[in-house]
Amino acid sequence: MSNTKIVSPKKDMIFMAILSAVVLTMPLWLQPFGAAYPDLMQKFMIFGIFAIGYNILFGLTGYLSFGHAAFLGVGSYTAVWSFKLLSMNVIPALIFGTVLSGLFALAIGFVSLRRSGIYFSILTLAFAQMSYNLAYSVLTPITNGETGLQLEQADPRVLDRMSGIEADASLPTPNLFGIEGIGYSGFYICAALMLISFFIYLRIFRSPFGLKLRAIKSNQNRMGYTGFSTRPYLMTAFVISGMYAGLAGSLLAVTDPLAGAERMQWTASGEVVLITILGGVGTLIGPLLGAGIIKYFENIFSAFNDTVLLNAFSFLPDWLAHPIASVVGLFVGEGWHLTLGLVFMLIVIFLPGGIMEGISRLSRLLFKREKTEPKSDGHENKEKEQTSAGEV
């Protein structure tokens, strides 16, 4: 992909149109993969938003944050509170969730961005762990501790009551002016938001601002010599990615109005790192791919259990089927994280540019003759990483 080349806005529009078409027809073409149910597709969208936001920070500037789950958590809590206090409508919930995580990111970024490299990672990690620990202990009145924040019949819901909407016997569900936040309608709400966020993200990628972020990644000192103060750019990128995380968090609350502190744990931050790396750091579409693949396999693999496996290997003689099934069983079902960890390690070791680098390598291999100048961004990324490695 041509990061540094000027891409005509028209091409971007075509790209957006294709992406929208692909996303909106997901319920159709995911059918054969067994993934066309709304819950899972909503997860694709939500973690897609989370990952592209993370990519603005990590992919463009190279700052490895290990605390992004904190923003996800703040977004979730805020959204649930908005459901409880104001209205079951998703719009205030999303706005409050996004803005509040943005402010939270502003505070954390203000401190963390004073350092770079591994110290930045540890600072963000420290802040995320602080938020997580506080959410479990002192902030229990706000977060409801281990139980998690839940909707209740007796919640005020001021706006809803004012407009005469009373909750009936069952708990109310989040909705967009009556359109339910779950099921297919919920998926389309998430998809629309994902496309909007992706469009903004695309504009950031193409803008001079995005170029400056990339300059920070390739050489922060030189950037300073040319007279740019890098801090404001980093700060903006950090806040934007925090807001994306907040939006993803509030959407999680829309699909399931229950917020728990475990969303803020640092292993949850690790997950978005996994997603981004797997898809391709710094590439446009990579994080979306990563989110889709990880969430898809998480769902599919977790569903495998011993009986399913034994059935799958039933064509083998019994003495062979059992050991094979138990070995494979290590990697699926409960052990899905083992597969994830292994794949992730292999990617970092052999394919630091993620799936996108794999694709571009493949295409270079296949269409070697047709391409006169092989210019793939996976390659560029690698060069960039090497230069930055030289400075450390």
Next chain:
Amino acid sequence: MDAIFLQILNGLDKGGAYALIALGLTLVFGTLGVVNFAHGAIFMMGAFCAVTLEKLLTLSVKVKDESVTFFDAYKETPYLELWFGDTGTAIIDWSVPLSIILAVPVMLLIGIVMERSLIRYFYKRPHAEQILVTFGLAIVLQELVKAAFGANPIPQGAPDIVSGSAAVGAIFGLGEAVVYPWWRLIYLAFSLITIGLVFSFLHFTTYGMVVRAGMADRETVELLGINIERRFTIVFGIAAVVAGLAGVMYTPVLPPDYHLGMDFLVLSFVVVVVGGMGSLPGAVAAGFLLGILQSFSSMTEVKDIFPGIDQIIIYLVAVVILLTRPRGLLGRRGVMES
């Protein structure tokens, strides 16, 4: 006064664990320049060495229970008890300390294999990639342990003779009421001894001296014809042993489960950063310091003034240190001062 004394003990005890893990982390960083996110997993695997040995020792067979006469009753009796009688029972009772004997070679082997097969390819890669690959390794290790031992914590008992509490108050003249578990005192002593051993290895043996020389100036040492890489591999093994032993001895304090490593990893990283990346005395000092700070902040008097301070104090200290003195308390000038 009593409370303060107890909190200091508590802190030293917790700090001992932090210091041991951080020591290995900072040793690896100082020698190989690798940020090892899998170090917590090594600690966890050490703890599971103890679990494994206990499981081996208590391999049981069903024997008829002679004390029940009304009907045929069977009870599980470990082989060791059948074969050696009371000696066997004693061996089982002492399974945790005995695990040290098992853990040393096993952890050394794990460490060396890990370094040779994976870490060495990451010497020259950026820190971010080192973090990522070792993070992946940590996930793999903990999932393997989970597959082998299940997801629930497995409690381990300290030997009966030290399972009670020591009247430490009487020794220090603070009154009989001040008591402290024996095992945790042993843990403190153990960590001090281990730290002492590591330091004397580095300072008083030729091997350790060469390692320190390699930490200071790798190229010159290599020019002198010394295969420093092999020594650093051994150092990685030693770091794994230290973390593993810390894990073995910690099992009676905290029943180990598979994500024990992840829980301790973040804390020990903070300890390393506070002490100064690559500084051994820094890691030890910061470990004990943060341990004591944490236990003091969990006193009710302190919590009344600053609610929730016990949950965040360590991170708060880390943030302040990183912002005001990025090389850490005892870090060398110019190391990682960005």
